[in-house]
Amino acid sequence: MLTQLTVDADEVALFVKDGKVEGKLGPGRHQLDTKNIPFLSRLLEKFTGGDLFISEIFFVSTREHTGVKFGGPIGDVRDPETGLGIGTMVYGDFSIRVTEPERLVVGLVGMGRSSNEDFVGWFKSQVLKVTRDRIAELLVKKRWPLLDVTSGAYTEEIETEVIGGLKPHVDSYGLTVVRMGNFHVSIKEEDEATLKKFSKDAAYSRLAGGFNQYAQGQAMLGASEGMAKGGGHGSGSDGALQGMGLGMGMGMAQMFANNQQQARQAPQGPVPEAAGGGEARSPAQRLKELHELHKAGVLSDDEYSAKRAELMKLL
Incomplete structure (x- = not known):
């Protein structure tokens, strides 16, 4: 009796041997027979008389995965309005889709990351790094007051910048960040009070x-x-x-x-x-x-x- 393999509707099955993708199967139920699936002949182990396939199989979901949460400190950011260095944090979530399963599997195997937890942890660190860099860059170039950033006034622009900044980091792994959500930049309450006082004094000074x-x-x-x-x-x-x-x-x-x-x-x-x-x-x-x-x-x-x-x- 031939071995059967079932691939779900939103998945693709990749056969990997010695770090190389030998072939893939789309959604459906497949009989693992070299007559029907020619690439399987490259996976036959000759020492078993041609009866066993030696391969790793990765099931990769191709649907959009939403609600992947991330967050953490992004370090001290200088407020353009007051010149003060303020400890800043960011949190939110994002959605991601695999566009090229082969690239993803080869990249993860090459990095020694083969589990979902390893992959998600690595990806969250990339999102946080790019977010940190983009916020600091935008504050310097556009001189956005930090209070305006934490109020959400520039959330849409920051999200667009972060998604664009992530592209070169994830393209080589066959990934794309579709969108970000619940994105929020925050600071400590005492720092917020300090910035508000500076802002109030500056406004009164201008008015007077x-x-x-x-x-x-x-x-x-x-x-x-x-x-x-x-x-x-x-x-x-x-x-x-x-x-x-x-x-x-x-x-x-x-x-x-x-x-x-x-x-x-x-x-x-x-x-x-x-x-x-x-x-x-x-x-x-x-x-x-x-x-x-x-x-x-x-x-x-x-x-x-x-x-x-x-x-x-x-x-």
């Missing part, structure tokens, strides 16, 4: 017209908060300092120390509208500056309304 203007606004807000905590609990110099809060905030930030000293030396009672020396601001000018700070987002709506009301009394 530059770093100096933003620093002035921050100094004004800090002084206002301090006076709000101490307001109504003292007199004399404390009262004078509280009364000067609005003028100080609208003036140059560096005037703070001088104004504070003058306030402590001044007698109780009304405080001059602004310090001398050519740095005085008219109420109209202060209103304009107040409006600019509010427009830039440095002042909240409530802070803007309260300070505007104070200035309107001086007109």
